[in-house]
Every structure is written in structure tokens, then in C-alpha cells.
């Protein structure tokens with residue numbers, strides 16, 4: 064007790080503060096999400112995500128090089144097809160927008176790890192993450208067959224890691240089998256194991272044009288009130304063959320990240336989603352928050368909660384701040 068204990072001794076200057084620091088943010092554990100749309104020479108700003116763009120596959124080459132230059136090891140690709148249909152067939156075309164983007168990035172920056180999001184919501188005309196029955200319910204078992212095709216088409220195009228984000232039951236297992244059968248047994252799966260039905264995806268849905276045309280995603284994404292369910296979801300995905308598990312969103316779910324980190328040995332990823340990005344950007348633009356400090360504080364807290372790697376739209380700003 065005071066005056067014997069004086070914790071301020073270890074905060075008195077930057078040298079000692081650094082020496083006792085418990086959590087470190089590393090550029091080498093950041094993943095930068097990118098939106099790719101059909102076309103040529105396109106770099107289109109996303110209104111709800113200032114500083115983020117929709118790129119055509121050819122325009123990604125410069126971004127890929129800059130990302131490597133910045134010390135960011137990986138990107139996560141989301142595709143926005145020119146045409147959508149009720150089955151999301153654009154998602155597994157050999158020459159689909161993501162498949163083209165993978166090849167274009169691999170040509171420009173072979174050392175950049177390309178992770179590909181596997182979901183149907185950007186490719187279906189109704190905006191749901193799977194295909195619908197006559198009552199507009201998302202059909203689980205038929206959807207995962209399609210997702211396996213999508214994953215395989217990404218693998219064939221050169222993806223370095225498959226990231227299913229649809230929240231259908233059993234999709235990790237069926238994707239693992241499809242990859243193994245085609246000789247991709249060494250391709251890892253980063254599973255969106257714990258994905259909540261979050262309002263913080265709003266800006267993403269504008270960016271990807273993937274908002275559901277009717278209803279919501281409550282019948283497949285998780286209830287924000289649940290944490291024991293998160294442990295079950297993670298366990299099932301690990302049993303089905305997930306190599307890395309993810310919690311999404313990040314900041315409103317730090318307790319969930321901590322619970323998963325305590326329970327499982329698998330590497331853990333957290334996704335600082337579009338709404339988390341937009342909040343900081345908007346407040347900073349109004350002069351209400353200090354942008355850099357808030358970015359670093361939020362990322363540090365996600366790491367402190369137990370995440371190993373972090374998907375963040377701030378990846379390049381963070382790399383810049385760290386250097």
C-alpha cells in the first residue's frame with residue numbers, strides 16, 4: 064500500500080514504459096481487406112469508409128505493391144460482381160472478379176498473402192449469404208455445396224487461404240474435403256467461426272452492395288448476447304478442420320476474444336469491421352477524436368484481449384505509425 068507501492072515509478076518516462084509494456088502491435092500480424100469490382104482502371108471511393116476504395120483487378124496491382132512495401136503481409140479479398148443471380152453463381156466462375164484479382168495480385172506481388180472471403184451475399188440478387196427455399200429461408204445444406212465450389216475456385220486461382228464468412232453449419236468440413244480431394248490439402252482455412260449479427264457491418268454492405276434485400280441475417284449470424292455459443296461455434300469449426308478461428312466484430316466483443324483465447328490453442332484472428340473503422344474516421348473528421356491515438360488504442364485492446372492477428376482497414380495507417 065501507498066507509500067510503499069508507487070506504480071507511477073514504472074510510468075515516469077518512455078524508456079521504462081516501453082520496458083514494462085505487455086502488448087505489442089506488429090505490422091506482420093495485420094491483414095488488409097480489399098474490395099474488388101469488375102472493370103478496368105477503377106479506383107472508386109467508398110462513401111461510408113473514407114480512405115477505402117473499390118478497385119478493378121488491374122488497379123489492384125499498385126495497391127498490392129504498396130501493401131508489401133508498407134510491411135503488411137496479407138490482404139483479404141471481397142468481390143463485387145457485375146451480375147448477381149439467386150444462386151450466387153458469379154462466386155465460383157473461373158474468371159470471376161475475385162479469381163481475376165488473385166491472379167493479378169500474384170503477378171504484381173507474389174510475396175503478398177492473398178486470403179479470400181468465401182460467401183454468397185455479394186453474389187446473390189437477394190443479398191443473403193446462401194440460397195433460398197420457396198419461403199425465403201436460407202437453405203443450409205444446399206448452400207454449403209456451393210460454398211465448397213467457391214472455395215475450390217479460389218484455390219485454383221491461387222488463393223493462399225480460404226476464409227468462409229457465411230455462418231452456415233458444416234461449411235468448414237465440406238470446404239476442407241473439397242480442397243483435400245483436389246490436392247489442396249496444404250491450403251489453410253481461416254474460419255469466421257464466431258460472427259455476430261452486427262449493425263457494425265453497415266458500411267461494408269454499402270461498399271459491397273450486399274445488404275439483404277429483405278429480412279436480416281439473424282437466422283444464421285450469432286446473437287450479440289451470447290458467449291457460450293461462441294465457444295461451441297469455435298469448437299465445431301476446429302473439429303471440422305479450421306486452422307485459424309476468427310471473432311468478428313472486434314471492439315464490441317473483446318470479452319468473446321478473451322474467452323476464445325483462453326479456451327482454444329488455435330491461432331485467433333479478430334476483425335475490426337467497417338463500422339469500427341467508420342466510427343473512428345467520422346469522429347476524427349469532426350475533430351472529436353485524435354485519429355492515430357484511437358487507432359492504436361483500439362488495435363492494442365484487441366491484441367490485449369487475445370487476438371494474434373487482426374483484419375483492419377487501418378492496416379496501412381498502423382504500419383506507417385509503427386515505422
Ligand code: PBG
Nearest residue numbers: 182184228263264267336337338
Ligand atoms: C460477408 C461479410 C460481411 C463482412 C465480412 N464478410 C458482411 C455481412 O456479413 O453482412 C463484414 C465486414 C465489415 O463490416 O467490415 N458475409
